[in-house]
Structure formats: C-alpha cells, structure tokens
Amino acid sequence: MNEKTFGMKHLHQRIRDDIEARIMSGEWPPGHRIPFEHELMAEYGCSRMTVNKVMSTLAANGLITRRRRAGSVVAKPSNQQAVLQIQDFALEAARAGTEYRFKILKRSIEAIDAAAAQRTGLPTGTEMLCLSTLHVMNDVPQALEQRLINLATVPEAGEQSFKDDPPGTWLLRRVPWTDAEHIVRAVNADSAIAKRLQVQTGAACLVLERRTWQAGAFVTEARITYPGERHHLIGRFSPSFKGGAGGQAVS
Amino acid sequence: MNEKTFGMKHLHQRIRDDIEARIMSGEWPPGHRIPFEHELMAEYGCSRMTVNKVMSTLAANGLITRRRRAGSVVAKPSNQQAVLQIQDFALEAARAGTEYRFKILKRSIEAIDAAAAQRTGLPTGTEMLCLSTLHVMNDVPQALEQRLINLATVPEAGEQSFKDDPPGTWLLRRVPWTDAEHIVRAVNADSAIAKRLQVQTGAACLVLERRTWQAGAFVTEARITYPGERHHLIGRFSPSFKGGAGGQAVS
DNA sequence: TTGGCGATAATGTCTATACATAATCGCAGA
DNA sequence: TCTGCGATTATGTATAGACATTATCGCCAA
Secondary structure, eight states, rough: OGGGSSSOOHHHHHHHHHHHHHHHHSSSSOOEEEOOHHHHHHTTTTOHHHHHHHHHHHHHHEEEEETEEEEEEEEEOOOOOEEEEEEOOHHHHHHHHHEEEEEEEEEEEEOOOHHHHHHHHHTTTTTEEEEEEEEEEEEHHHHHHHEETTTTTOOGGGOOOOOSOOHHHHHHHHHHOSSSEEEEEEEEEOOOHHHHHHHHOOEEEEEEEEEETTEEEEEEEEEEEEEETTTTTHHHHHOOTTTTTEEEEEE | OOOOGGSSOOOOHHHHHHHHHHHHSSSSSSTTTEEEEHHHHHHOOOHHHHHHEEEEEETTTTTTEETTTTEEEEEOOOOOEEEEEEHHHHHHHHHHTOOOOEEEEEEEEOOOHHHHEEEEEOOTTTTTEEEEEEEEEETTTEEEEEEEEETTTOGGGGGGOOSSOHHHHHHHHHHOEEEEEEEEEEEEOOOOOOHHTTOOOOOOEEEOOOOOEETTTEEEEEEEEEETTTTTTEEOOTOTTTTTTOOOOOO
C-alpha cells in the first residue's frame, strides 16, 4: 500500500478519472464492455468495494450502464442536454458591481383562468397572488417578471410586501421545491412589453417560464421576459458532473 | 434485521428518501444541521458505511454540504438551473411519427475569422469545415443549423458526405466530448434566415449555440436557429436527481 | 484577554467478508 | 433440435473495523 497514492489523492478518484478518460477519449466507445469489477480490482490492486463505488457513481451519472451478470458497458449518448444557470438579479448585480432596483408594477389576487389552470394542474378559479415586477440595472430595464404564487401552498406570500426582496428571491429562500419545469421561447415584443423594457415593438425577446411544485402541490409560475439583445442564457457543462456544472446568465 | 425492508426496497434508499423529504418539505431549512452519522446510524439501526453512502450522494447532488468535524448542513439554494434536453431531430421525428428530411445548403472549408477564433480559443486562420443544414419535418422548415467542425480534431469529417445522417447526429455518435458550452438567445430573423425558415423577416427566433471540446481540444460549434413560434425548449427537473431529469424539446 | 497547542470528534477512505439478486450459460432430458 | 432447470457469475447491498484527515473546542500559558 505504498503506490496507492501516486499522482492522485485518492484511489477511487484515480480509478474514476482513468475510466472516464478512456470513455471520453473514445478509446472505449459506446457499447464497449468495461472490465468486470474483479478485473479492475486486480488491475488497481484494491478491494471490490472501492471499484464498486466508482462504477456506481459512473452509472448514476449516466456514463455507463450496468446489468447483473452481463457486466457494465459504456452508455450510448442519447440526447444532448443544456444546463443553464439562471441567476438571481440581485446576486448578479452585486457581483458585477452594478446598481440594481426592482419595481412591483402590479399586485393583485385573482382567480386563475382555464389556460393557467391547465398549465398548473389546479382547478379553474383557484386564487393566486399575481405580481408583475420590473428588474432594472443601471437604470436600464433588464427583465419583466410576471408571477403567480399559489396562496394555498404559500399563504405567507399574501402578507409579504416584497419591499426588500423581489418575489423570486423571497420565494427561493423561503419555499423549497421538488419539481420544476422550464420552457424557453422567443417571442416578438408586443407594445406593452416593449414599452416596459424600452425596446422597439416587435423586438425579439427571450421568455423563460418556470413552474415549480413542492411534493405535487403547485408553488409558483414565473414568466420572465428578457430583451433579446441585452440578455442571453449561458451554461457550461461536463457530461460526468465531476466538477459540477458552472455557468452564468449574463448581460 | 427484519424491519429493514419495510415499505422500501433498500435501506439506504429509505434513509435517503427520508432525509430528502425532510429537506424538501422545509422541515430542515437551508443551514439546518443534519444529525451526525453516528446518530443516523442509531436512528436507522445500520452501519456507518450505509449512512455515509447516503450522505455522500446527497452531497454530490448538492443538497447538503459536509465539513469534517463540523458535520453536515442543508445547502442553501443558490441559483436556479434549468436543464433542457435538446433532441436529435431524426429521433424526435421518429418518435412523433412525422417525416424528417435535412438538406445540406452549404459545405466548405474555411479559415476562421477573428471572432470565431475568440469563441473557440483557436488561432485565427485555423481551417474548419463549415456546414449549413436545414432541418425539415413534414415539409415545414424546423431549424437552420450552421456548424463549424475542427478538422484538426475530427479529420474524418472532411471525407464525410453527411448523406445519411446530418452533421449533428454523426458527430454525437462518433466524437466524445468532455466540455460543452451553451448559449441561448433570441434574435429577429434577418431576410436570409426568414426565407430559409419560411417566416416573416423580423420574426423572433430562438438561437441555440453549442460549442464542445474534447479534453481541451475544440471539436465543433453549432448555431441552431429555430422559428420562435414553432419551437421552444422544455426541461423538467428535480433538484435531487433522484429520478433523473426528464424532458423534451418539442414543436 | 489573547494566542497557541493538543485532545477530540466528525467525516473520508479503504478493506475483507457476507449474503441477496438477477441474468446467462450449458447441460440433461424430452 | 428444443426446452427447462440448475450452476455459475457479476452486480447490489450491507456490515464491522481500521486508519487518515481536518476542523473545532477548550485548556493553559503568556
């Protein structure tokens, strides 16, 4: 047990990096059978538990597929996925050192219509807190946020003034969620939105819709409209998750 | 060891679901200290390795933060992230039962300009295979794909006819990647793009740019323009990864 | 009061072993 | 040749114990 720490800090890390490298480089293409646990055990001179830990995490990350008795094979890449980080405006501004303000344009409690009922899975007529928020950085409008909050799930929202924190930030800190759905689309700005965002009518805007649930109970729906020429979503991604997914949403 | 399999198939699964539920429900808010491993050990009547496995995976998924001696705490949700699946056109069409065609509009080998050099991190003048592909489903143009392929990394691409598979599909199956960068933006269609996609000039389009690298070596850049009213990106996401992230890119 | 230093406590890693589970292989019998 | 069943084998889960690593706590001395 001397050479176990040569070059890499931990044995299972070294094994994982080895196997990942072989998969990523194409040396082991999709469908290739990976050595059995007992073979890797011999190759690296370690116990099966160590090898097993590595293989389990690789399987959890979708790099390999495992079947009892048949062994492990390199997984086929099926479809690309983009992981996009959506920054909190206040945080983003603080980091960039720019001034940030927000303004609640509308606040009301309304019964949802049929379309919203279908999107959220709630019965028509359910009462929701409706908020329109304009996010402004350096006196330039950055985004228009139209939000519905389910008062049945988050009753405290009804008494919240949203003076210090915008609704999104407040919710993120306060209400945990278990499921989220995102839709990204491009639309032409209508005259109302164009006026708010100070762009020309018809300008392309990026719209991000997010709906979140907590254990099946609908929490909130946000529809954030960004001026197309001022904002885009960026994501950096490694297929193995090994360093986590970094990235930002920037100007 | 009789009650170990009550209700749940595996012990570590039961422990993990228990802890996740407590975090998700808000019973253990961000910052809350989770019981120490030896406490959980006693609570569930199992060995430390089993508890450790659960806690390690929770930490890997970002739900908790662990520090030696200090213990584990529920992680603060920092910024939302959207995981969007980008479907392969052929696959999507096959599943939806619609007819799919693609047409290579342009194919040339060019030296990249300064802007492309900056994006890719390669020196100006590097030779790239440039392809423009139109994706058509049921005789309706669905997307325009402008792609650069690094011939230094993927020399086989130079002799590839792309008769059977569009460049994206061919590359996905053939060249592994280790890092990817995605940018999503909204733009107004210029006259050339509008004509190709059969939309009005100025119509909002969703543009997805993806650049991929293989161990630091640039592989390819794709710029896919979708007509805004015909396409959007959808993603469904659970913070725990427990069921994996499902989702599709649809009409 | 403050600074340092050692004891302590929690996580991180690894081993050896055991049994469970599932799928394949191959042989025996029809 | 085909079928069924048992042996085999690889993975899945769990245990108990060991040692490494690293913060923190608290005591003692300056």
